[in-house]
Amino acid sequence: MKEEKKLTLWERYLTSEIGIEFKSCLYFFAILFFYCVVRMVNGSTDASILHMTEMIFTCYGIGYFQVYVLWNFDEAEKLGIKEIAGMVICTALYCGISYWGKWFDRELLPTLLFALYLMITYICVFYIYYSKRRIDDKKLNEDLKLFQSEHRPREK
Amino acid sequence: MRIDIRQTETEEEYLTLRYREKTPLVEKILQTLAGEDKIEEPAGRKVAESRGFSEKEDIPPAAYGRILGRTEEGSAYISLSDILYLESVDDRVFAYTTRQVVRLDGTLTSFLAAICDESFFRCSKAMILNVNKVAALKSLSSNRIEATMEGGEKILISRRYASDFRKLLKRGSLG
Numbered sequence: 001m002k003e004e005k006k007l008t009l010w011e012r013y014l015t016s017e018i019g020i021e022f023k024s025c026l027y028f029f030a031i032l033f034f035y036c037v038v039r040m041v042n043g044s045t046d047a048s049i050l051h052m053t054e055m056i057f058t059c060y061g062i063g064y065f066q067v068y069v070l071w072n073f074d075e076a077e078k079l080g081i082k083e084i085a086g087m088v089i090c091t092a093l094y095c096g097i098s099y100w101g102k103w104f105d106r107e108l109l110p111t112l113l114f115a116l117y118l119m120i121t122y123i124c125v126f127y128i129y130y131s132k133r134r135i136d137d138k139k140l141n142e143d144l145k146l147f148q149s150e151h152r153p154r155e156k
Numbered sequence: 157m158r159i160d161i162r163q164t165e166t167e168e169e170y171l172t173l174r175y176r177e178k179t180p181l182v183e184k185i186l187q188t189l190a191g192e193d194k195i196e197e198p199a200g201r202k203v204a205e206s207r208g209f210s211e212k213e214d215i216p217p218a219a220y221g222r223i224l225g226r227t228e229e230g231s232a233y234i235s236l237s238d239i240l241y242l243e244s245v246d247d248r249v250f251a252y253t254t255r256q257v258v259r260l261d262g263t264l265t266s267f268l269a270a271i272c273d274e275s276f277f278r279c280s281k282a283m284i285l286n287v288n289k290v291a292a293l294k295s296l297s298s299n300r301i302e303a304t305m306e307g308g309e310k311i312l313i314s315r316r317y318a319s320d321f322r323k324l325l326k327r328g329s330l331g
Contacts, residue, residue, distance in 0.1 A: 075297040129297070136295035143325035144293055151275045152288045
């Protein structure tokens, strides 16, 4: 009999921490891309280190909020009202912080475009996770059939 | 292993299997024989005892692919291969087949130790599922897996057990 392995509290914490870390990197990259595009459109090729630092901390903070408070909506099973509400709340938070931190010089149009961009990003991320799970389904079911063909007792 | 097969037309049909250890071949033969319904109530308890279990732990006689349990009508044998899953409720173990629910003696851990069959997988603290009776699997978020059984029941394989389950499917065994 195989010894039952229990995940320690530390391991459980580490697993969710890695998940949040990954999410933060993903959204930071997406936001930085939008920020750079806006800067270039406005004729500037410089990016503020202060803004980037704010973006990193915001992504971490909202990452925790997403996982522990907002049902980890981008990894949910289906895109329902709850999940869309989560996306809207996080988008509003990002926009509020971007306005406060003057990421887009408190201009309305880039901030609105930023909101739209974030909503699209969230929906894309949701479908990426969704597709990943469906591919995983196929693999799991293939492995299951193989296991059953090797282990199933002969039918009478 | 020496194999002696003789066809007879006059003598009574019988089959004896002697083995030192339960090798995969022996297991396979026992599984095949279990489906034939011609086996005397075997030494399941002895097998369990030889694995270090005491009388107190009430090991069900699970050897040879059948197990004794209690139903509302009385005692009944069910074939291990018919079990969809086992569940522990208030320290009592129930085995579910498509047709009946049977109460077993012992614990989920003692059941796994007694049957020694890779097809039975501990999928959560209170459940064991028969992988051979899983109709479909679905990957869920947070690395969990949902198993749909042949009877249509859905069983959740928690994150804690999901990686072992994947390994089991990949390698055919956890060992």
